[in-house]
Amino acid sequence: MRVVVCVKQVPGTTEVDIDEETGVLKRDGVESKMNPYDLYALETALQIKERRGAELTAVSMGPPQAKAVIREAYMMGFDHGALFSDRKFAGSDVLATSYTISQGIRKLGLPDIVLCGKMTTDGDTAQVGPALAEFLGIPHIANVLSIIEINDKSIVVEMDMPGSVELAEVAFPCLLTVNKGIFQPRLPSYKLKMATKEREIPIYSLGDYEDQDESNYGLNGSPTQVLKIFPPEANANHQIWEDGGDVLIDKLHDKLRELKFI
Amino acid sequence: MASIKVKQIKVDDPQSVSSVCPFNAIDYDGAFKINAGCKMCRLCVKERPDIFEYVECQAPKIDKDSWRGIAVYVEHQEGEIHPVTLELIGKARSMAAKINHPVYAVFVGYDIKEKALELLLYGVDEVFVYDHERLKHFRIEPYTEAMESFINENKPSIVLMGGTTIGRSLAPRTAARFRTGLTADCTILDVQENTDLDQIRPAFGGNIMAHIHTPNHRPQFATVRYKIFDKPEKIAENSGKVTLCKLDCLSFDSKINVLSVRKKEKTKGIEDAEVVVVAGRGIKKESDLEMVYKLAELLEADVACTRPLIEAGWADPRKQIGLSGRTVKPKLLITCGVSGAIQFVAGMQNAETIIAINSDKSAPILKVAHFGLIGDLYEIIPGLCQKIEAVRKYGEPANVL
Ligand SMILES: Cc1cc2nc3c(=O)[nH]c(=O)nc-3n(C[C@H](O)[C@H](O)[C@H](O)COP(=O)(O)OP(=O)(O)OC[C@H]3O[C@@H](n4cnc5c(N)ncnc54)[C@H](O)[C@@H]3O)c2cc1C
Numbered sequence: 001m002r003v004v005v006c007v008k009q010v011p012g013t014t015e016v017d018i019d020e021e022t023g024v025l026k027r028d029g030v031e032s033k034m035n036p037y038d039l040y041a042l043e044t045a046l047q048i049k050e051r052r053g054a055e056l057t058a059v060s061m062g063p064p065q066a067k068a069v070i071r072e073a074y075m076m077g078f079d080h081g082a083l084f085s086d087r088k089f090a091g092s093d094v095l096a097t098s099y100t101i102s103q104g105i106r107k108l109g110l111p112d113i114v115l116c117g118k119m120t121t122d123g124d125t126a127q128v129g130p131a132l133a134e135f136l137g138i139p140h141i142a143n144v145l146s147i148i149e150i151n152d153k154s155i156v157v158e159m160d161m162p163g164s165v166e167l168a169e170v171a172f173p174c175l176l177t178v179n180k181g182i183f184q185p186r187l188p189s190y191k192l193k194m195a196t197k198e199r200e201i202p203i204y205s206l207g208d209y210e211d212q213d214e215s216n217y218g219l220n221g222s223p224t225q226v227l228k229i230f231p232p233e234a235n236a237n238h239q240i241w242e243d244g245g246d247v248l249i250d251k252l253h254d255k256l257r258e259l260k261f262i
Numbered sequence: 263m264a265s266i267k268v269k270q271i272k273v274d275d276p277q278s279v280s281s282v283c284p285f286n287a288i289d290y291d292g293a294f295k296i297n298a299g300c301k302m303c304r305l306c307v308k309e310r311p312d313i314f315e316y317v318e319c320q321a322p323k324i325d326k327d328s329w330r331g332i333a334v335y336v337e338h339q340e341g342e343i344h345p346v347t348l349e350l351i352g353k354a355r356s357m358a359a360k361i362n363h364p365v366y367a368v369f370v371g372y373d374i375k376e377k378a379l380e381l382l383l384y385g386v387d388e389v390f391v392y393d394h395e396r397l398k399h400f401r402i403e404p405y406t407e408a409m410e411s412f413i414n415e416n417k418p419s420i421v422l423m424g425g426t427t428i429g430r431s432l433a434p435r436t437a438a439r440f441r442t443g444l445t446a447d448c449t450i451l452d453v454q455e456n457t458d459l460d461q462i463r464p465a466f467g468g469n470i471m472a473h474i475h476t477p478n479h480r481p482q483f484a485t486v487r488y489k490i491f492d493k494p495e496k497i498a499e500n501s502g503k504v505t506l507c508k509l510d511c512l513s514f515d516s517k518i519n520v521l522s523v524r525k526k527e528k529t530k531g532i533e534d535a536e537v538v539v540v541a542g543r544g545i546k547k548e549s550d551l552e553m554v555y556k557l558a559e560l561l562e563a564d565v566a567c568t569r570p571l572i573e574a575g576w577a578d579p580r581k582q583i584g585l586s587g588r589t590v591k592p593k594l595l596i597t598c599g600v601s602g603a604i605q606f607v608a609g610m611q612n613a614e615t616i617i618a619i620n621s622d623k624s625a626p627i628l629k630v631a632h633f634g635l636i637g638d639l640y641e642i643i644p645g646l647c648q649k650i651e652a653v654r655k656y657g658e659p660a661n662v663l
């Protein structure tokens with residue numbers, strides 16, 4: 001059995017941590033890191049491996065630095081990795097990103113299971129997984145809460161739906177996007193770090209792909225375009241109260257009364 | 263794809279021409295050439311219009327007029343229509359009026375024909391119903407197939423879906439099948455005369471909004487979360503119709519087998535609260551949340567949090583407001599120690615009255631709030647609670663003093 005997990009490197013500062021005592025924001029200074037939601041996908045694959053034996057590959061699309069997240073997967077126990085990287089992939093939207101990843105996975109050979117995180121902390125679209133499944137021509141189940149059973153030909157999972165939790169069986173090959181909390185992700189191990197230090201991370205670029213039509217990749221292959229970026233609008237009719245102390249409390253109290261909330 | 267066209271004119275100093283490009287993308291070997299370093303910034307076009315010209319898309323332009331209608335995917339559970347559907351219909355109607363397009367609803371499921379009539383009350387021109395036993399459960403392949411068939415038959419210009427777990431699964435899959443664009447979690451939508459959809463959403467993890475469009479592909483897909491738009495009024499007279507779609511072109515093939523469905527308990531979420539008190543990182547430690555709960559109790563409010571507090575494990579993730587949490591639209595929302603990052607604001611800016619308590623005069627939340635209180639929440643919240651309790655006990659403050 002083969003499992004491929006898609007992981008992405010994201011800016012390290014979008015996530016914040018609080019020091020319980022001082023209430024101060026802890027920033028660890030790292031510039032980029034593994035998308036935290038992808039750790040759950042990695043752990044899910046590791047659990048599958050432990051339960052039934054499987055060969056695990058972590059893949060990512062991004063600049064050469066994104067090798068770091070593949071390396072991290074090695075330190076957690078992954079067997080193989082691959083980075084899909086080419087300047088021609090730059091500027092990809094959801095469609096181009098999923099297509100690029102799908103071509104890379106095809107290159108490696110379609111596995112039994114592809115796992116994605118629920119979403120990324122920088123893009124936050126939760127869309128790459130389902131679009132990738134479409135390009136791979138395999139079924140997908142999004143928002144997987146837990147894995148109930150794995151057979152030779154299929155996997156039974158619980159999926160989160162708007163008003164219900166559904167138990168569903170899906171045949172291989174398939175793609176699953178897993179929710180946060182499906183398993184507690186393990187920490188990278190020092191032993192594995194040492195053991196995999198020399199392990200190669202192959203890079204695949206457009207020249208390695210079956211479809212080398214540049215118009216399907218990067219900016220060219222992205223139907224959506226950013227017209228402009230702008231700061232959000234301010235609320236036009238707003239008041240600022242700076243009276244301080246008791247006056248402020250009285251004013252707030254009176255306002256709440258006036259609005260009939262107390 | 264757009265490109266830079268070069269007119270080879272004689273220049274005395276080719277070096278000075280090359281240097282207008284900050285990316286060193288202009289080579290000169292007797293003739294000017296643009297190399298792979300080009301980022302399409304168009305500075306060269308600005309500086310030397312005599313040499314460089316920007317040429318738009320060479321890709322075949324699609325015929326936008328052959329795509330008509332704004333379609334809304336009907337999100338439902340066993341026929342019970344999710345309110346986000348109605349909100350999207352309201353938005354679709356106002357946009358359709360601008361470009362004189364019809365509003366469609368696409369209803370996929372089992373035993374749903376009767377329910378389709380309900381949608382006409384909100385001004386849908388035509389409801390397309392795909393009703394079959396094998397569509398009873400949401401399974402991605404047959405549902406995508408139904409959407410595909412609807413799009414092929416009706417060629418809508420725009421397809422809107424709710425940003426729910428279903429919409430976020432179906433929209434990207436269908437959009438990918440048509441090799442077209444999709445913008446997730448839009449907070450503002452509008453339409454141009456040429457039917458291009460203006461899609462606006464917070465982006466790049468910063469305090470910035472991105473205006474996105476899909477200039478050369480149809481249909482244009484967008485998802486929008488629940489409670490971003492207003493629920494429309496019912497219309498007095500509807501002239502819409504329900505069309506039962508032919509199903510013989512669908513295979514219903516699926517590799518997914520739904521074994522059982524467990525209904526979630528209907529818990530009242532923060533989305534349904536009329537009054538919400540939000541705790542942000544201005545709260546220094548978990549135990550200090552106590553005073554926020556106290557205030558909420560006095561106001562009969564629900565308590566919600568910003569993402570850092572959820573990540574610290576101080577509250578249930580269902581209590582998170584914002585882009586990656588829930589969207590709320592209560593009558594009153596009070597933020598306590600919340601800076602007002604754009605991802606947070608995206609989830610609450612439509613509240614009727616917003617009161618913000620923040621010690622920092624320059625916090626962005628103060629631009630969003632109707633009433634911004636500059637002060638220490640550790641003073642204001644307990645003070646306010648005391649005052650509310652005192653007034654309840656002893657009547658008007660004049661009597662107390
Ligand atoms: C893709 C993406 C998605 C995101 N999604 C969400 C989301 O859904 N929801 C969300 O909340 N965030 C989200 N974020 C994070 C968001 O960018 C902010 O980091 C977060 O909202 C900040 O939370 P905060 O306002 O509580 O904390 P801070 O930004 O640290 O603000 C704390 C505020 O408290 C004030 N303060 C401090 N002490 C006091 C005091 N004693 N009295 C009064 N005021 C005081 C400070 O002046 C400050 O303004 C997302 C980020 C990204 C990149």
Ligand SMILES: Nc1ncnc2c1ncn2[C@@H]1O[C@H](COP(=O)(O)O)[C@@H](O)[C@H]1O
Pocket residue numbers: 006007008035037038041059060061062097101115116117118119120123124125126127128129
């Ligand atoms: N550049 C990428 N490389 C590899 N996997 C990705 C990439 N972008 C997104 N993914 C996967 O798709 C999931 C959803 O991402 P998103 O649609 O950006 O929210 C992530 O959790 C990853 O598993």
